[in-house]
Amino acid sequence: MKSHRKELWFETTTRRAYLNITSQVEAELRASGIREGLVLVNAMHITASVFINDDESGLHGDFERWLEKLAPEKPYAQYAHNGYEDNADAHLKRQVMGREVVVAITEGRLDLGSWEQIFYGEFDGKRRKRVLVKIIGE
Amino acid sequence: MKSHRKELWFETTTRRAYLNITSQVEAELRASGIREGLVLVNAMHITASVFINDDESGLHGDFERWLEKLAPEKPYAQYAHNGYEDNADAHLKRQVMGREVVVAITEGRLDLGSWEQIFYGEFDGKRRKRVLVKIIGE
Amino acid sequence: MKSHRKELWFETTTRRAYLNITSQVEAELRASGIREGLVLVNAMHITASVFINDDESGLHGDFERWLEKLAPEKPYAQYAHNGYEDNADAHLKRQVMGREVVVAITEGRLDLGSWEQIFYGEFDGKRRKRVLVKIIGE
Numbered sequence: 001m002k003s004h005r006k007e008l009w010f011e012t013t014t015r016r017a018y019l020n021i022t023s024q025v026e027a028e029l030r031a032s033g034i035r036e037g038l039v040l041v042n043a044m045h046i047t048a049s050v051f052i053n054d055d056e057s058g059l060h061g062d063f064e065r066w067l068e069k070l071a072p073e074k075p076y077a078q079y080a081h082n083g084y085e086d087n088a089d090a091h092l093k094r095q096v097m098g099r100e101v102v103v104a105i106t107e108g109r110l111d112l113g114s115w116e117q118i119f120y121g122e123f124d125g126k127r128r129k130r131v132l133v134k135i136i137g138e
Numbered sequence: 139m140k141s142h143r144k145e146l147w148f149e150t151t152t153r154r155a156y157l158n159i160t161s162q163v164e165a166e167l168r169a170s171g172i173r174e175g176l177v178l179v180n181a182m183h184i185t186a187s188v189f190i191n192d193d194e195s196g197l198h199g200d201f202e203r204w205l206e207k208l209a210p211e212k213p214y215a216q217y218a219h220n221g222y223e224d225n226a227d228a229h230l231k232r233q234v235m236g237r238e239v240v241v242a243i244t245e246g247r248l249d250l251g252s253w254e255q256i257f258y259g260e261f262d263g264k265r266r267k268r269v270l271v272k273i274i275g276e
Numbered sequence: 277m278k279s280h281r282k283e284l285w286f287e288t289t290t291r292r293a294y295l296n297i298t299s300q301v302e303a304e305l306r307a308s309g310i311r312e313g314l315v316l317v318n319a320m321h322i323t324a325s326v327f328i329n330d331d332e333s334g335l336h337g338d339f340e341r342w343l344e345k346l347a348p349e350k351p352y353a354q355y356a357h358n359g360y361e362d363n364a365d366a367h368l369k370r371q372v373m374g375r376e377v378v379v380a381i382t383e384g385r386l387d388l389g390s391w392e393q394i395f396y397g398e399f400d401g402k403r404r405k406r407v408l409v410k411i412i413g414e
Binding site for chain 1 (some may be wrong): 346
């Protein structure tokens with residue numbers, strides 16, 4: 001069994017953002033030389049998400065409005081977590097969107113459906129944060 | 139390390155549906171000959187879900203009503219994604235229910251709790267769509 | 277490829293609770309002797325969750341209030357599942373929080389970000405329930 005590990009770093013200019021990281025995960029897969037296995041891609045921060053959905057800006061706007069309805073950022077005082085921080089909403093939004101994805105590797109490629117793209121979902125940005133790519137297989 | 143890959147195809151007669159696919163995943167596990175490892179089961183479409191919950195029709199009706207409350211299908215115009223399409227709600231519902239499950243394989247069997255069953259959750263059906271089963275182990 | 281399996285048992289005194297199980301997962305990793313691979317940690321019950329977030333009591337109170345808003349426990353009769361049971365809300369809450377996490381293993385350690393902690397999320401407790409830890413790697 002072979003394994004490969006890489007941290008990807010991101011710093012968004014806005015509090016919330018969706019970044020397509022599919023090509024960066026593909027680059028790690030090529031670097032690993034692994035042909036059959038699994039890749040785990042997870043946020044290493046608890047106010048961010050890695051998820052798979054559509055690379056369509058209208059949908060990303062829908063995500064923004066929908067998540068703000070389910071877990072609004074403001075007023076900050078509505079959350080007990082916001083004593084010293086203001087990011088409780090980001091912890092909740094990340095639960096809806098998920099921490100991680102696991103993707104199959106087949107014949108040296110990410111085994112994704114036609115429209116599946118891997119995103120980093122940032123809910124408390126404007127600082128450097130990490131995603132872990134871990135690949136195991138042969 | 140051995141690996142096994144299979145696509146399962148589904149075409150529901152309704153826009154939304156929940157199909158128990160546990161026995162199909164078990165059949166792939168038997169076909170793989172793998173005794174210890176992990177199986178990844180994921181929707182290959184971004185308007186569908188694979189999740190684990192109870193095979194109880196009352197609960198499935200509860201899912202339907204609950205998801206419609208969290209991310210209503212209509213009016214279509216409430217979503218920016220719905221310019222050429224009408225399925226933005228399906229992209230949102232799938233985030234709540236999840237894209238994939240990873241299940242342990244122990245002594246050649248799916249290592250599930252007593253009531254755990256694997257479901258394909260369709261949120262934009264009436265067309266042929268795929269689920270990926272990828273098994274790795276020994 | 278090596279594998280290791282352990283069931284962790286929990287019985288909470290309240291219907292809902294969040295238990296930090298990170299050290300128990302680490303103990304299984306040490307017992308496994310595995311240095312590189314993946315660990316799957318999943319609830320074996322469909323009214324409970326395993327998730328990763330912050331070990332901060334204010335946030336856990338926020339989870340409690342937020343999940344009660346998204347999927348209220350009462351009135352029980354609002355859910356079709358609650359004919360013989362009263363736990364439909366627990367099945368819904370668990371979908372928001374997720375069934376499982378997959379964590380990378382690197383150099384014999386859980387490859388977690390600084391604040392990532394693994395939790396058992398109980399939504400229908402006061403009885404003995406199980407979490408599965410399955411580790412594969414080398």
